[in-house]
Amino acid sequence: MEWVTRLENSLDYIEKNLTDEIDFEHLAAIARCSTYHYQRVFSYMVGVPLAVYIRRRKLSLAGVELQQGAKVIDVAIKYGYESPNSFTRAFKKQHNITPSQAQQEGSLLTSYPRIKFHITIKGDEEMEYCIKTKEAFRIIGAKKALSTDIEENFKETPLFWQQVATDGTLEKLIPLMTQEPKGIMGVSVGFESDFEDKKEVSNNKELSYYIAVASDQAVPENMEEYIVPPFTWAIFSGQGAMPQAIQELEKKIVTDWLPSSGYEYANGPDIELYLDANPANAVFEVWLPVVKTN
DSSP, rough: OOHHHHHHHHHHHHHHHHSSSSOHHHHHHHHHHHHHHHHHHHHHSSSSSSHHHHHHHHHHHHHHHHHHTTTHHHHHHHHOSSHHHHHHHHHHHHSOOOHHHHHTOOOOOOOOOOOOOOOOOOOSOOOOOEEEEEEEEEEEEEEEESSOHHHHHHHHHHHHHHHHHHHHHHHHHHHGSSSOSSSSEEESSOOOOOETEEEEEEOOOOOOOEEEEOOOOOOOOTTTEEEEEOOOEEEEEEEEEEEHHHHHHHHHIIIIGGGSSSSOSSSOOOEEEEEOTTTTTTEEEEEEHHHHHH
16 A cells, blocks of 8 residues: 555656656656656556656646636646647647637537546456565576667567567577576566665666576677576466567556555566467566565
């Protein structure tokens, strides 16, 4: 419940700052998680990316002010648009009318109200998981730099898997799989955040994604190594067509299991472990670093 409360507090911050530039890092600090994890949780729980939600809220309030007689240029500037033209395009996309039409009596607008986070206990689907504490382990594999834009990463990561599968890298990884956990892994690193007195401290970590295996072998040319730190992991099992199956499982973890689990996200690497990488019916695990709530 504390996790949900912190998410609610982050929404309060958004509402109080809709006429300013909203700092995603500050939102994550309120929720006490990394910026990347905050955006992912938000997208899963709300159904739209954080940036889209903020834009919709701004344009909803802008529509109200226009109906109350405010000038288009004043409203555009107030809600962060550099020109009336860019404001008009965004406004029309949401409301299906122009700002000047919104000023007319009887105009029909589309409003997006402030959301609220809450726990919904469904109990209609089983989720198999275990809690496991594991010492640090070493992985070897192909590495790709990631963006701080989570939506961009959702597009780029599947393309990276295609590249590794077709250029022979994936085949070269199999013989290097000498340690636990056994399987091909997708590991997101660098999204951790440190906190001091409940404020986020930037640590300028490189955001990266590895397609790798746990190994004690020498690092081949054109590959890199990474040491996964020791963590307590919540490990969930899944099976199905990719990437939909694993995306659905990850969504259920953060929306259904995490809020009422007695654990919270521990700001560590995220791991996808593929035991059978058949894209039509993959067998996989999702490893989420967790810590017990206070």
